[in-house]
Amino acid sequence: MPLKRKIQELKKKREEVLKGGGDAAVEKQVAMGKMTARDRIISLLDKETFTEYDMFAEHEAKDFDMDKKTLAGDGVIIGTGSIYGASICIYAQDFTVAGGSLGNMHARKITKIMDHALKMKMPLIGINDSGGARIQEGVSSLAGYGEIFFRNTLSSGVIPQISVILGPCAGGAVYSPALTDFVFVVDKISKMFITGPEVIKTVLGEEISMEDLGGARVHSEITGNAHFYASSEAECIEQIKKLISFIPWSNLRKAKKFPPKEPSADYQIEDIVPGDPKQPYDVRNVIRAIVDDSDFFEVQELWAENMVIGFGRMGGETIGFVCNQPLVLAGVLDVDSSDKAARFIRFCDAFNIPIVTLVDLPGYLPGVDQEHAGVIRHGAKVLYAYSEATVQKMTVILRKAYGGGYIAMGSRHLRADFVFAWPGAEIAVMGPEGAANIIFRKEIASAEDPEKVRKQKIKEYKDKFANPYVAAAKGYIDSVIEPKETRKILLHAIEVSENKAVYLPKKKHGIPPF
Numbered sequence: 114m115p116l117k118r119k120i121q122e123l124k125k126k127r128e129e130v131l132k133g134g135g136d137a138a139v140e141k142q143v144a145m146g147k148m149t150a151r152d153r154i155i156s157l158l159d160k161e162t163f164t165e166y167d168m169f170a171e172h173e174a175k176d177f178d179m180d181k182k183t184l185a186g187d188g189v190i191i192g193t194g195s196i197y198g199a200s201i202c203i204y205a206q207d208f209t210v211a212g213g214s215l216g217n218m219h220a221r222k223i224t225k226i227m228d229h230a231l232k233m234k235m236p237l238i239g240i241n242d243s244g245g246a247r248i249q250e251g252v253s254s255l256a257g258y259g260e261i262f263f264r265n266t267l268s269s270g271v272i273p274q275i276s277v278i279l280g281p282c283a284g285g286a287v288y289s290p291a292l293t294d295f296v297f298v299v300d301k302i303s304k305m306f307i308t309g310p311e312v313i314k315t316v317l318g319e320e321i322s323m324e325d326l327g328g329a330r331v332h333s334e335i336t337g338n339a340h341f342y343a344s345s346e347a348e349c350i351e352q353i354k355k356l357i358s359f360i361p362w363s364n365l366r367k368a369k370k371f372p373p374k375e376p377s378a379d380y381q382i383e384d385i386v387p388g389d390p391k392q393p394y395d396v397r398n399v400i401r402a403i404v405d406d407s408d409f410f411e412v413q414e415l416w417a418e419n420m421v422i423g424f425g426r427m428g429g430e431t432i433g434f435v436c437n438q439p440l441v442l443a444g445v446l447d448v449d450s451s452d453k454a455a456r457f458i459r460f461c462d463a464f465n466i467p468i469v470t471l472v473d474l475p476g477y478l479p480g481v482d483q484e485h486a487g488v489i490r491h492g493a494k495v496l497y498a499y500s501e502a503t504v505q506k507m508t509v510i511l512r513k514a515y516g517g518g519y520i521a522m523g524s525r526h527l528r529a530d531f532v533f534a535w536p537g538a539e540i541a542v543m544g545p546e547g548a549a550n551i552i553f554r555k556e557i558a559s560a561e562d563p564e565k566v567r568k569q570k571i572k573e574y575k576d577k578f579a580n581p582y583v584a585a586a587k588g589y590i591d592s593v594i595e596p597k598e599t600r601k602i603l604l605h606a607i608e609v610s611e612n613k614a615v616y617l618p619k620k621k622h623g624i625p626p627f
């Protein structure tokens with residue numbers, strides 16, 4: 114056969130695969146407000162950069178009439194391309210082909226691109242839209258998931274791994290996203306759960322919709338499984354691109370540097386934090402007042418809102434921000450906010466992203482609920498993550514830093530490289546009211562006018578301890594600075610610590626309080 118005809122044959126074969134699960138299935142997909150797997154990849158990647166592999170892969174299953182079925186690409190598309198010039202590996206499950214279900218070949222394609230990503234040190238993006246383990250292929254499907262989980266774990270901390278949930282992601286399938294660094298969800302489209310509504314009805318007799326069980330809102334606001342929430346697939350794609358622009362390709366690199374930009378004049382740092390330590394404010398405005406172009410990209414915006422985490426740039430370099438949020442629960446550390454901060458610190462540390470911590474908190478949240486929910490174990494994760502992190506660590510105490518909160522939030526004692534405090538900072542074992550009530554209890558009780566004495570004692574305690582100078586005198590704080598000096602001094606700190614090199618004791622691995 115002449116080459117020309119062979120090329121025609123190739124084109125025909127390609128066209129067949131490009132049809133996915135056929136017109137009817139594609140129409141059903143689009144009617145649900147979903148893009149096709151191929152369109153998702155094309156819209157995410159830089160124009161004409163997608164190169165597909167294993168387009169002609171075929172399953173080898175025989176049972177349940179599978180030998181009579183041809184499944185285009187076996188229900189998953191894999192390949193490489195770029196986003197803003199960054200090379201990435203990608204796979205997208207195609208729900209139009211056997212519900213995107215995962216059989217042996219489908220899993221082999223995914224693990225092939227995962228191996229490639231790890232070997233070539235490229236970020237991996239997985240688009241999930243699947244009915245889960247392909248029922249007809251039995252244990253081969255389960256084995257496939259196991260192979261994926263194993264690779265997710267090996268790649269953890271080496272290459273960034275991103276999961277995009279754009280359809281069902283049920284049963285054990287949810288554990289691949291759970292093992293990755295960032296999970297993106299879209300309103301009404303994403304569904305993640307271990308056991309679906311049918312099983313819950315059978316076993317527990319309870320009726321619940323898929324949306325209420327594991328929809329995008331549930332995972333963004335309640336479980337914290339999702340990191341980015343979008344109202345449409347198009348918005349989600351823009352979010353993924355933005356994330357890729359902030360993070361490095363692997364742990365062997367730094368994130369790409371951008372031209373530095375001054376923050377917007379809309380954020381006047383002196384006017385954001387009220388003098389009264391009980392008055393709330395939005396810490397995100399402090400971040401916007403110090404980052405390039407006032408551009409702050411928040412992670413897990415809707416969950417554990419008393420802790421704000423995310424990326425911004427300073428002097429063009431990506432910085433990870435870990436900040437108490439006085440707007441919610443006075444910015445306390447609790448079970449969820451501890452988990453949120455600890456995981457993010459570990460991501461930044463693994464991928465050479467300097468950490469800036471902004472502190473303003475009354476401590477850990479007291480209460481039976483928190484104690485019984487394991488605030489000891491969860492709170493310890495923050496201590497562990499900061500202590501273990503060897504990347505540059507800079508801390509600014511904006512206002513309150515009481516008790517365990519002072520230690521946990523990137524203190525000198527957990528090896529922050531630089532600790533600065535604003536003049537209104539209060540660093541003490543606890544708030545002045547609580548402290549005075551405890552240490553002067555007898556004096557207050559026996560006074561003729563207990564209220565007057567209480568006020569006196571609170572003032573006495575405040576004058577003595579509720580300021581940054583006691584800590585500064587001991588060298589726990591490097592400098593007391595004016596708010597308007599914050600950006601300049603942080604930029605300087607980032608620059609002079611560029612070549613930081615510290616090493617942890619040699620060990621197989623630590624045992625963090627998971």
Ligand code: HXC
Nearest residue numbers: 211212214243244245246247248249258281283284285286
């Ligand atoms: C094989 C599957 C499939 C599966 C869907 N299909 N799920 N084929 N194995 N797991 C097929 C359907 O037969 C159908 O094929 C096509 O995909 C589209 O599915 P529909 O049911 O028509 O779509 P829809 O109504 O949108 O419902 C989607 C769904 C539902 C909610 C995901 O299909 C469903 O409940 N699927 C099963 C989910 C599940 O229980 N999976 C196993 C989880 S356990 P035709 O030919 O008719 O078009 C698991 C274990 C992993 O994953 C463990 C790892 C450790």
